[in-house]
Amino acid sequence: MSIPSVSSIVILDDEGKRVAVKYYETLKRARDVQFTFERNLFTKSSHLSGKGEVELLILDDYIAVHKASHDLRFYVAARHDENELILVSVLETLYEALCTLLRGVVDKHAALENLDLVLLVIDELIDGGLILETDPTTIVNRVSMEESMEHSLTEQTISQALATAREQISRNLLR
């Protein structure tokens, strides 16, 4: 038994094409293995209702959790003996952080337009397969390099935090 770990985070569009992916451990290596894996994820999840609920998939040696949002499909995969619900919480954190950063519209267009933010969220969420942070607000702050709030976070309401984050991002975008 070891520390809970994630073997990959995959974000695909509604045709199964890559938007953003990050592989850890063994899956990291062969590119065609990755593509096969993504195709399997996509076909296996295509029959799910995708009403925004997190669903579970089993693929050979891996277990994956899945969530659809507009034309995007999110997956978090791990070895098959991992605790499924931990993966669910990772996926939810990922989604919530993106929701904040993409201002509530999590679709392919927004994700590509802000790909830097998407990749940074993944980077702040998982480090080398280990779960780095599970609080979406903290992740949003770290992605936008907004550290003054790190300590005062508990006193702020979430909406305030979101407002600051948005302001920060728009400032950066307009610069």
Place this chain on the structure above:
Amino acid sequence: MTSPIADFNRKRDEDSVEELSPFWGIEKGIVLQEARCFNDPQLDARKCQQVITKLLYLHVQGEFFTKTEITEIFFSVTKLFQSKNNNLRRMLYLIIKEICPTSDEVIIVTSSLMKDMNSKVDLYRANAIRVLCCIADSAILGQIERYLKQAIVDRSDAVSSAALISATHLSLADVDIVRRWSSEIQEAVNSSSPEVQFHALGLLYEIRKFDRLSINKLVAQLTRTQLRSPLAQCLLIRYVSEVIKDSAEDTVAPLHTFLQSCMRHKSEIVVFESIRAITSQHDLEAHQLVSVVNVLQLLLSSPKPSSRFAAMRVINKLAFLFPDLISNCNADIENLISDENKSIATLAITTLLKTGGDAAVERLLARIHSFMSEIQDEFKIMIIEAVRITCIRCAHKYRILLSFLSTYLREEGGFEYKQSIVRSIVQLFNAIPEAKELSLSYLSEFIEDCEYTQLSCEVLYLLGKETPYTTDPGKYLRYIYNRVILENPSIRAASISAMASIAVHCEMLKGRVLVLLRRCLFDSDDEVRDRACASIALLEKASAQKAGSLTTHTTEAFENVLLKYCQSNSDEPIDLQTIVTSSSANSESTNSASVLEQEHVISDISYSNIASVPYFATCGDVFKSSMKIDLTEDETEYKISCVKHIFDSHIVFEFICSNTIKEQALTNVTVAMEALGTSGLLEPTVLPLNVMPLTSYGSTFVVFDHEVGTQVEERFACTLKFVSKEIDPITGALEDDGYEDEYSIEDVELLATDFMRSARVQEFSQVWSESESYVENTFSNIVLPHDTVEKSVSHFSSLLGFSPCIGKTVTRNATLHTACFAAELSTGEHVLIKIALSMESQSSVTATVTCRAPQAQLCNQVLSVITC
């Protein structure tokens, strides 16, 4: 119906959406060009950030960067440390980690990163630590160790987490350096931040995991406190279950209580983790699981599909071990059959099939019928599997379950799905003999409209194999023959083999099958015709000879020829003609009495005539035939050589003779063998050769009886005895009177190795390690007069009479080599020989021979044969 204009508009919309993608038409070359902006003296932070994003986009899409390109990107990216822009800095950290520079390049960024590690900005520190640890080598680690240690107890959670996570990665490579930070890590476990606590606990365990005592202490201490982070609690649960596994039963009671208490935790993650921990214990007992099942039952009705799925997975696993316990929540599980997530529904059904009693099976099958049409093949396969297990469990329900399976055989489905059904049916009738007839009739109906050639052939083969033993094999002939009329060549060919197989085993059907087969002789496909021809020939021969099956005979002859060929090291291709003639000669010889004169088929491969002698027809199969040994010099009047054949209860010496003198005929040729040792062999039976053929070869035999499974060593003095007759040079006729004469030939030895043949061994090392109990003996430093290792290997091969299973080929000019031989005795026991060869000087090879045999005597006998 949509108007063309609306269509057009929608199309344009789609196009514009496509164009709006920031990466539309992106090309690596152009992006690399753009990356030059990193070198501008006046950095445009926004632009640089965009270019980095584009590079990362290409990376994510799987674009390949060459080594030079990576180096180039890396060097220009490092320039960006000049910028004070936070967001650009964040992207910079990311791209350094992604492109992962080589160790000689890392040095460029270490100083910048170390500066950031001491920055006042928390997130600079946190990120710099992560990047450094990701790319650092041991030299750099030494430099930053001090900072890392301090960072673990940093007041900022981000820095602390980053340091702990990085240290966890480092501990996998070098746990010693991380161990030195033990006290800091211990302090971080008590942090107020849940994340830091989680990371610290994970790391603490990693550095202590080989120290049982300290882990036990840690676990005991932590189970009494309340951890803030659910993830940390999960970790603790995992460690607790590890400790339980390793500890004695009586000491772990408090830990069991702890696991039970975790099931009441407010976080679902922790609840589930504790369920997993409890259910994965080795010696589970039903009473420990009552509360677990209660919690699982609650999870089953959770609104979240993921929780339902997770719970269902555990229940499905438990259903194998504790069907009774799980059957308590059957009602809840049944509700899940209609779950929207078909994975959950499938798990529910398979679980119910496992737990449900006899009565429930029928009701369940009815529900599955409505369900099967909605799901994908992979789930159907799972259900078929569960049905199969249920059927074997409730054997008397086989009728219902078989008809269920056959229903789905008829419906649409992919190859793997159909194959799983066919295989299930096969397993069923193997397990339940009374289901056989029903199964076979379902299968023969199935091939009527099976769309998969491979599967049809599989079923046809099965029908050919199984139906002869049913009450009415004739019934299946119709199904099979229909395939010949309607199907593609592969299936037609398979059908013919199936019919032939039935006819061979059912005498009464032979006539009918022959009629059917003759109709196939004009088939358009070569293979079909060939099989039909071969089958007809086989059946007709079989009826003439009343042999069980001729196919085996011819294939065996062919196999023998191939095996001999493999052992002979001959470069000549096999002449297929000789095989056919010799095998047909074999079959003819069984009918005629005076075969020896007719035997003209001589080749290097089939030099032995033993197969053509009726006397040996009742002796069973030859266990081993030795290599041919010449008993005369090259230039003598008569050429005599000997082949030793070992049968189960006979030892046969075959003397192959050839006459070289035209004017003289040798008749009534025998060989007198006088045993020189004390092996106690009884008086042999001698089969004389009528006439020793001129320039061709004939054989005379000496047959000893011996005890089954024993090895005899003996030396024989041999004398050729014959009646010599003159040949009239003009008429070529034999003179009536001859005189008896003898001719002394070389001695023949019977060796222990003659009773061994090459064994087919999959994995020599495995067989070797399994033979520990055998007697082992070694002869070392045997000097062989060969100038290459290769010659030594073939020397040993010829002594043993077969090739090594390992080390057959020797690399050119090798000075060291190991060859391994595996032999089997007629009793099935193995003799294993390892020969280590080394080239000591130009003209000699030294060998060390190790032999393992079931008995000491045999072991020594074998060694003395090879080392003589």
